[in-house]
Amino acid sequence: MNWFENIRWPEITKATNDTLTMLGVTMVFTVIIGLIVGIVLFLTSSGQMLQNRIVYSILSFIVNILRSIPFIILMILIMPMTKMLVGQSWGVKGAIPPLIVAAAPFFARLVEASLREVDRGVIEAAQAMGASRWRIIWSVLLRESRTGLLAAITITAVTLVGYTAMSGVIGGGGLGDLAIRYGYQGYKLDLMLVTVAILIIMVQILQMVGDALVRRFSRK
Amino acid sequence: MKKGLLVLAAALLLVLAGCGSNGGNNTEKNGSSNTGNNAEQTQNAEQNSGASEQTEKVKLTVGASEVPHSEILNFVKPILEEQGIELEVVVFQDYVQPNVQLFEGGLDANFFQHQPYLDEFNAERNYDLVNVGGVHVEPFGVYSSKVESIDELADGAKIAIPNDPSNRGRALILLAQNGLITLADDANTSSSVADITENPHNFEFVELEAAMLPRVLDEFDAAAINTNYALQADLNPLEDALIIEGAESPYVNIVAARPDNKDSEAIQKLIAALQSPEVEKFINETYNGAVVPAFQ
Numbered sequence: 389m390n391w392f393e394n395i396r397w398p399e400i401t402k403a404t405n406d407t408l409t410m411l412g413v414t415m416v417f418t419v420i421i422g423l424i425v426g427i428v429l430f431l432t433s434s435g436q437m438l439q440n441r442i443v444y445s446i447l448s449f450i451v452n453i454l455r456s457i458p459f460i461i462l463m464i465l466i467m468p469m470t471k472m473l474v475g476q477s478w479g480v481k482g483a484i485p486p487l488i489v490a491a492a493p494f495f496a497r498l499v500e501a502s503l504r505e506v507d508r509g510v511i512e513a514a515q516a517m518g519a520s521r522w523r524i525i526w527s528v529l530l531r532e533s534r535t536g537l538l539a540a541i542t543i544t545a546v547t548l549v550g551y552t553a554m555s556g557v558i559g560g561g562g563l564g565d566l567a568i569r570y571g572y573q574g575y576k577l578d579l580m581l582v583t584v585a586i587l588i589i590m591v592q593i594l595q596m597v598g599d600a601l602v603r604r605f606s607r608k
Numbered sequence: 609m610k611k612g613l614l615v616l617a618a619a620l621l622l623v624l625a626g627c628g629s630n631g632g633n634n635t636e637k638n639g640s641s642n643t644g645n646n647a648e649q650t651q652n653a654e655q656n657s658g659a660s661e662q663t664e665k666v667k668l669t670v671g672a673s674e675v676p677h678s679e680i681l682n683f684v685k686p687i688l689e690e691q692g693i694e695l696e697v698v699v700f701q702d703y704v705q706p707n708v709q710l711f712e713g714g715l716d717a718n719f720f721q722h723q724p725y726l727d728e729f730n731a732e733r734n735y736d737l738v739n740v741g742g743v744h745v746e747p748f749g750v751y752s753s754k755v756e757s758i759d760e761l762a763d764g765a766k767i768a769i770p771n772d773p774s775n776r777g778r779a780l781i782l783l784a785q786n787g788l789i790t791l792a793d794d795a796n797t798s799s800s801v802a803d804i805t806e807n808p809h810n811f812e813f814v815e816l817e818a819a820m821l822p823r824v825l826d827e828f829d830a831a832a833i834n835t836n837y838a839l840q841a842d843l844n845p846l847e848d849a850l851i852i853e854g855a856e857s858p859y860v861n862i863v864a865a866r867p868d869n870k871d872s873e874a875i876q877k878l879i880a881a882l883q884s885p886e887v888e889k890f891i892n893e894t895y896n897g898a899v900v901p902a903f904q
């Protein structure tokens with residue numbers, strides 16, 4: 389086998405752009421939606437400020453369901469919604485809504501776990517000082533769990549890189565799709581190795597940036 | 609502590625029982641876990657059948673696509689049962705695993721692909737799988753939910769095609785044979801979009817997974833769809849396809865096996881059962897011309 393004879397750089401460049409687009413847009417919405425859901429899950433859980441068993445059960449149930457559905461099935465199930473939101477159910481555009489629906493519940497659970505780590509004593513002290521609910525959520529909860537949240541974002545982003553490989557099924561493209569089509573279906577190992585190498589570099593960068601941010605905001 | 613030990617013992621017993629039932633019957637049956645010794649074992653089973661009091665059943669495990677392959681196989685299952693062959697049909701969703709499993713011995717045969725695909729697969733992976741008999745052709749077609757005839761496709765129309773090398777080539781060749789584009793080499797079954805030399809209508813080709821194409825039919829101007837997926841999506845190749853392959857196509861769907869078991873009695877009986885007037889009638893009646901018998 390002639391090494392690297394199959395590399396078509398324009399195709400790889402387009403695939404890299406597709407992956408970065410899917411990653412970037414999805415992460416923005418995932419963080420916003422996941423943060424809100426995660427905070428609500430935490431606050432309505434037993435023993436917390438807005439304790440409400442019904443709300444917690446329902447929300448938790450929905451999050452569990454969304455996390456249980458295999459991604460490809462999820463893509464197919466929400467195709468009508470995707471069409472309504474972005475106008476088409478295929479391509480990079482069509483891949484983003486299902487990616488958000490898959491990633492946001494995952495991130496929400498990480499957020500919930502992060503918030504649980506916050507020292508109860510600090511929350512109680514703020515309550516004792518008469519701080520309003522919003523003040524507590526913003527200045528105490530979120531501030532104290534900052535490093536945990538940053539770590540959660542990093543974990544989610546890296547996991548998302550793997551998910552984007554599935555978008556090839558609906559023509560979303562991306563590096564993972566190239567690797568599957570040429571490595572698995574087409575058996576062109578050199579092209580597959582190059583795409584995997586780029587993915588590795590991408591994940592390394594994501595992780596390094598995430599770790600640096602965590603260090604920066606860590607109070608020690 | 610006692611309870612825990614009991615549970616552990618029960619679990620161990622279950623595991624051993626499972627292992628035992630697979631390992632103990634090798635002289636009688638062909639287990640699908642055997643790697644490559646099926647030809648010999650069939651012979652042994654035939655020789656032992658006189659001496660043994662139990663009915664000797666030869667087990668044949670065949671991997672297949674859902675429609676129409678597994679349906680045709682299930683049709684011949686009772687016929688084979690009368691001949692002493694227990695046919696197990698394993699349905700696969702993709703076009704790679706059935707060949708991989710056949711090569712590695714997990715399957716005795718498979719029935720889902722055509723010769724060009726098998727040739728390409730063998731070449732790329734250094735496999736030696738062989739064609740033991742052709743059964744039918746599923747004429748590949750181009751469908752549209754937007755236009756009634758292929759001439760109505762506007763300039764710049766978006767056409768969805770399969771993203772795997774073999775089906776993509778087939779789709780492009782079909783379009784080329786109908787004069788819509790020109791390919792560098794009409795006979796190259798692995799043609800890709802890069803091989804289009806003339807595209808006077810400026811069609812835009814989008815590549816998706818073959819199984820996804822029926823689902824996105826209403827979002828494109830046209831889509832080239834494999835017949836088995838079209839049938840599953842309730843499309844009728846005869847009525848709904850704008851253009852369709854002729855029945856003399858080189859893409860006859862074949863039964864494939866390994867060199868070491870291709871001449872075994874079980875495989876030969878399978879082929880004989882498949883290439884029979886009964887199956888011809890079944891295919892014609894069930895698929896109304898969307899699937900065409902092609903016993904080669």
